[in-house]
Amino acid sequence: MQPNNIFSKITFIASLFLCSYILLFHFVFSFEDIGAKLQEILNEAKKATLEPLPESNKLLTLQKSMFVKTPINMSKEQIELGKILYFDSRLSGNKLLSCNSCHNIALYGSSFVDIGKEKLNAPTLFNSLFNDAAHYKGDISRFDKEDSVIPAKNVVARASLHALSAENEMNADTKKIVSMITESSEYMSYFKRAYGVKVKVNAELIALSLSSFILTLNTFSRYDDFLAGNLRAMSVEEADGMRVFINRGCVACHNGVGLGGTMQPFEVMKNYKYSSIGGMTSNIDKMLKVPTLRNITLTAPYFHNGAIHKLEDAIQEMGNIQLGINLSNKEAKQIMIFFETLRGQVEITIPQLPKL
């Protein structure tokens, strides 16, 4: 039995090597396969001009470009003051609403308004640095002519100025806000720290300060990592979902850094089924601001009136009315899986408001 035993041992070890080799070959091959596929999808994304959030230095330059010819240079003190103003409900007419009441940081800068209410479902303010326009109908556009101390392209500051006195937003008298602030030595100390002791508080400076905080609410995500070239940042399923998103044409409107933020025709192929419900009337051009898709899985319900609660329904509705296609349940699900990669985070400590 001795030789036989040796022979069987040799056979066993040889088989072991062979198996290992086959397995190894298989893994390397399939890894290469996956890597190649992800690279291919990344190339498609780039071809479709999808863009990651700029890295922090470029982001800061972009933020600062919103404040040309204004006193703002995005200093820590200015952003902190903007944050205080953002949370201050005493700036509103009834003293109970702050920016954060509707553009709730805990809800990724959005609100949760249900269908049937005469209120608009406030869109997220996160990543609004990349928006061409403010408000659903784009009443405030970066392409408006310059006619204020606030640069036209800083639509967030202009919308903030509007929100302070707008009846369906903060509903306040800006003169009263200004005197409330100037009469508070504690509030003034924050303004002085931000803008120097000679600061003159007015509604425009309040709006600019607010926007200096809001424009920092940008959320880096795995999607950005992927677009920056890190193929491991997305799973194959997620990348597949992005491919469906691109190939089925969603990217026609949801593009750029924000995957939205531009004005585009709405109800291109069909009418949105809940169009007539909620506080928005369509304008002549039927143009609408494309909402950003960043953090979309967390900002339900959807559309101006919050009529649609499930993201898959919102995806299918958009395929229907904008592209004239029926996205299958599977496709909607795939796109949703991709949307998970758009989830980011901000870390905001609540300020304690100054004494009046």
Add this chain to the structure above:
Amino acid sequence: MQPNNIFSKITFIASLFLCSYILLFHFVFSFEDIGAKLQEILNEAKKATLEPLPESNKLLTLQKSMFVKTPINMSKEQIELGKILYFDSRLSGNKLLSCNSCHNIALYGSSFVDIGKEKLNAPTLFNSLFNDAAHYKGDISRFDKEDSVIPAKNVVARASLHALSAENEMNADTKKIVSMITESSEYMSYFKRAYGVKVKVNAELIALSLSSFILTLNTFSRYDDFLAGNLRAMSVEEADGMRVFINRGCVACHNGVGLGGTMQPFEVMKNYKYSSIGGMTSNIDKMLKVPTLRNITLTAPYFHNGAIHKLEDAIQEMGNIQLGINLSNKEAKQIMIFFETLRGQVEITIPQLPKL
């Protein structure tokens, strides 16, 4: 001139020594004087049974004592879950109000309700660990008999349970809240992390979790340092103000750790001039919960209807209606200066709410 010169030098040096000695004696004497005075005021405060916030270990023991026979042990995960629930406006009937809408962390846990509204000015939730009762009229009291899984003395958890469905608070159907949470795998992951995988979510557990967060909102202040024996924590003016506060009798109701929190007779000597305005009707016994004075300089306007905006007016009104005395402007000012020492801080990072 030589001797004369020497003589003048000696005279000069001698005068210098003498002056230094006098100045030194004066300073030491006045320092001793100030120290003795502050010590004397501290003794008066102790005699008046004023109490500092307990140190952190004792505070934790006190917090835990609110959860006997419940699943809560004040773990980090439980408090974090409580915080998520505190900020979740989706728990309310109209999906727009969270605990934080009225008990606003940015406003030191209070709201800013003006006179004339049919709304109550929500009192601060900061330091409510030291309250005997919840609600102005003390509907919920730690002395109620035990009849729930929530311990009677945890008035914050019981008030939270009430607030979820109360028409003038969150106005929600608790069954709907429970199913909303249990249908969200992301929400459930927070509950599981806090209470184990077999957790059963119900309204009581939600309320208990909320209170585990709320009961951490305690604000250490210079006043606590002073009461703990650090005489440098208050200025002489502030200590003088505390002495007026004690000697004029304010301490009769505003005592204990919270400088308030017990039920006491209201309108003892006269009627509060704005009693009939706002959402509160007085009960038969005319008993009212004494609000905490901690952070009082930052929680304007004052009283159940926010009728009084200036703290000095509120102080004088209380002297008038409760003690039957006219506090002079100087005394009111002194008390206000003392109140500045009651100012503390909490640092809360806003949670990003789970996906539904």
